[in-house]
Amino acid sequence: MGFGKGSISQAGPSTRPLVLLFSPQDRVRNILVAGLYECGYQVIDTASHYLAIMKASTLAPRAAIIDITRTNNKGFALAVALRKSERTKHVSLLLMVPSRPENILQEIAAEYEGDDAGVPSAARVMRYPFSFAELVAAVESIVA
């Protein structure tokens, strides 16, 4: 798990599922890509929600990590698009949201946390700030 010896002993970057990472924040994206790669995940990342939708449709990641910031609602649009599409509605979602989300973000969280539409993927919500350990644990719980 994580950087632990279990994942090291398995070696190689492709021991774990493919995840999609969307964030408009370059620094967040770069750090999480590097960290998840070291934990054995294959990661496709983008700052464009259009590209994220395309990549999710063609590459079928097991999970999508979506950064929803106060100043950029593209993450929200991405989450909705992934859930609506037949090709991507099975993709598990992990939403990274501000620590005190505005009402609209609370609605998103409530929508996904309370979903009982029968879609098998679970949606997790993670509030900033969080440790990388927490993120890895959340990712592992939704790709399992």
Next chain:
Amino acid sequence: MTDGRAQRWYDKDKKLARQLDALYRIHPKYEYPVIRGLLELVKESDPAILEKFVIPSDIERWCRRWYDKDPTYWIVLNGLKHADEGLLRRVAEYLEEQLAQGDE
């Protein structure tokens, strides 16, 4: 690098501080193998510390240090903040050896 106004977390260890200052000045041609080797050393010794870094929502506000420039540096140096003295000593020794080779 120290300006007397702000102590870096590794300044308490003079040898480590000296080696990290040297790492800061290393020629880009040599730095990648060194930082990758450092990452592997930490992974073998105490991998859990590499997961302790926190992602704040206003991350750019916190990225003013020289080792914030690169994600691997970020992971390693922020992880080493949680390392015990034994690991920090090994890190200093590793850097001393590697950086001396770079001087040759």
